[in-house]
Amino acid sequence: MLDQQTAEIEVPEAQNPVESLLRMDRMPHIWCPGCGIGTTVNCFARALEQSKLDLDKVAIVSGIGCTGRVAGYLNLDSFHTTHGRAIPFATGLKLANPDLKIVVYSGDGDLFAIGGNHFIHAARRNVDMTVICVNNLIYGMTGGQVAPTTPVTAKGTTYPYGSYDPPFNLPYLADSSGAGYVARWTVYHVRHVTKAIKEAIAHRGFSFVEIISPCPTLYSRRNRLGDGLDQMKFYKENSEIKNGADTKEVGMDFQGKIIVGKFVDRERKTYRQLMNEHLSNVFGEQFTPYEG
Amino acid sequence: MKADKETVLTGAHFIDGDHAACEGAIAAGCKFVAGYPITPSTEVVERIALRFPLVGGIFIQMEDEIASSIAIQGAVWAGKKAMTVTSGPGFSLMMEHIGYAAITETPCVFINVQRGGPSTGLPTLPAQADMMQARWGSHGDYEIIAIVPNSPQECFDLTIRAFNLSEEYRVPVLVMMDECVGHMTEKVVIPEARQIDIVERKFTKKPPGEYKMFETNGTMVPEMVKVGDGYRTHLTGLTHDEQGYPAMSPKVQQRMLRRLVDKILLNEEKIRHIEEDHVEGADVVVISYGITSRVVLPAVNKARKEGVKVGHIRLITVWPFPESYIRELAKKVSAFVVPELNLGQIVHEVERCAAGNAVMQLVPHAGGAVHAPEDIYDTIKGVIEHA
Ligand SMILES: Cc1ncc(C[n+]2csc(CCOP(=O)(O)OP(=O)(O)O)c2C)c(N)n1
C-alpha cells in the first residue's frame, strides 16, 4: 500500500529556478563555501529572468578574479577577458553591435585597480552597459592581497600590519565620472540587489551596481570577522538604506556603517546617440550611421 | 569575395604609408578601429577618423593602447573586422592582448609603425627593432603572422593581406611598418573594388546545439560565431577545451597549444611571401625586409657591376619565418648579409636556419635613420674576400 501511495505523490524535481540561465555542465563552481559571489549570480539570474529580455542578445563580460569567473557560469554569450579589461572589451562589443545588452561583471580589484582607468572613461563616455562589481574588499583569486577598496587598518597579505592606503568610495567615483545609475547593496539585501540589477539593465547608458560581499576565506578569516554567515549578520545590522544619498558621504570604514541604496538615477545621452546625432548634423545625408 | 566599391578609393594617389595603410584597412572591410595617438602612427587613425563616418565604420580614441587592443577584439566578436594602430611604447602596452587574440583565435590586425627604442627612444625616427617583440612579446608560446611593407603601395596592399590572413587563420596579424615607410609619400594605385580579393569570416552553419567553439572538423581553424546569434558560447583566455570551457590540464594545454602553433607553422609555405632578385647562382645573398630593402638596392647594384654574384631576398612575411627556404638556400650560397635597423634580430633566425652552411654577416644600425648603402656594399665585399 505504502508503495502505491508514494508512487502517486508527485515529487517535484529538485531544480534551481535559475538553472536555465546557468551552465550546469560546468558545475560545481570554484567558489568557497560562504562566498557571496554565488548569491550575486542568483540575484543577477533572477533579474535577467524578470527583465524579459531576449537572452540571446545579452552578453556578459568579466575580467579576472574569483568574480571574473562569473561569465563562465552563465548560459549567455560570455567572455572571460584579461585582468582589468572587461570594460574596454565590452565597449568594442557594444559599439560594434548596438542591439546587444552588455553586462560587465567583475571584482573590485579588477574594475578599480588595474581597470580603474577604463571604468572612469566608459562612465565619462556613457557607453550603454551595466557594470556589476562584487566588492569583497580584497583580492580573492590571488590570495588575499589588499585592493583599492580595502578599508584602512584591514589586513591583507601585502599589508600584514593593516592597510594605510586610502580606499576608493566606488559610488562617488562612478557618480563623478558620469554614470547615470549608481546603487550599492550587500549580499544580505538579495531583493534589493535583484531589483537594482533589473533597473541598471533597463537604464540606458552607463549604470553601476556595487554589491558588498564576503570573502570568508581570505578577508574575514585574516581580519577575524568570522565566517560568511557572520558577515551577513554584520551587513544586516550595520547597513543603512539611504536612497538618493550624496555619494560623497558613502565611503566605508573598516567594519563601519554601510550606506546602501540607489544613489543616482539620471538620463544622459549615450555615447552612440551622441556620435550619431553629431555626425548626422555634420554630414547630413552623407553620413552612413554605423548599422551595427 | 570582392571589396565594397562604395568604400574603395579607386585611383592613383600621392599619399604616405600611414594614409595608404588606412585605405588598405577600409578596402579590406575593416569597420572598427580603436587607437591612441602616438607618433609616427597617428596619421593612420586620423585618416580613419576622417573616412569612417562616410563608409559606415566606427573609430574610437580609447584611453590607452591596452584598451584599444582589447576593444577591437570585442568588436570582432560582435562580427566586425577590426584593427588597432600604434608605435613603440603603445606596442609594448598591447602585448597581453596579442596573446589574448592568439589563445582565443580572434582575427584582428595590429599595425605597428616602428620607431627607435627602447622606451620613448626616437619618436619621430625609424627603426626595425620590434621584430622580435612582434614574435615573442606576449608571454607563453604562440604564433602570429607579421608582414613588413617597404613602400606606401605595400602599406595599402599588405594591410588588405593582413586582414585576409587574420580571417583565414584566425590569428592576430601584425603589419610591421616603420617611420620611413609610414611617412614616405609615393604613388599609390588603388585598384577597382572588383580587383581586390577579400576573405570573409567563416561563420559556422551548424545550429547552436551542435556547434562547439574550437572544434576544427579536420581543418586546423575552427569556425566562428558572433554574439547575439543564439549560440551562447563562452570565450576565455584560460586554456580551454573544444567547447571553449576552461580546462587546465597538461593534456588540454598540449592539444590546444599544438594546434595554435601548427595552424601557422604547418602553413608557413602558404603564408610565405618573399621577393627574390638574382638569387640563382649567387655567392652572397643579402636578406632584408621593410625599408632596409630599398637601401640594399644601390649596394647590390654596385657590387654586381663589379662582378660580384650577389642576390637579394626581401622577406615580406617575416613571421612565420621561412625556415625551410633559408635552410635550402644556405646550402647553395657562401654567405648571407643581413642589414636591419637594429643591433641584430632577424639575423639570428637566418643564422639558426643556415646552421653553419653559410657565413653570416649582420649590418647593424641602431636606428634613427636608414643604412648608408656603402655600409651594405662594404659588407658584401668583405664577406666575398673572406669567403
Ligand atoms: C595583468 C595581470 N596582473 C595580475 C593578475 C593576477 N590577478 C588575478 S585576479 C587578481 C585580483 C582579483 O581581485 P578582484 O578583482 O577583487 O577579484 P576577486 O577575486 O576578489 O573576486 C589579480 C591581481 C593577472 N591575472 N593579470
Ligand code: SF4
Ligand atoms: S577566495 Fe574569497 S572571493 Fe574567492 S571564492 Fe573564496 S570566498 Fe569567494
Ligand SMILES: [Mg+2]
Ligand atoms: Mg575582490
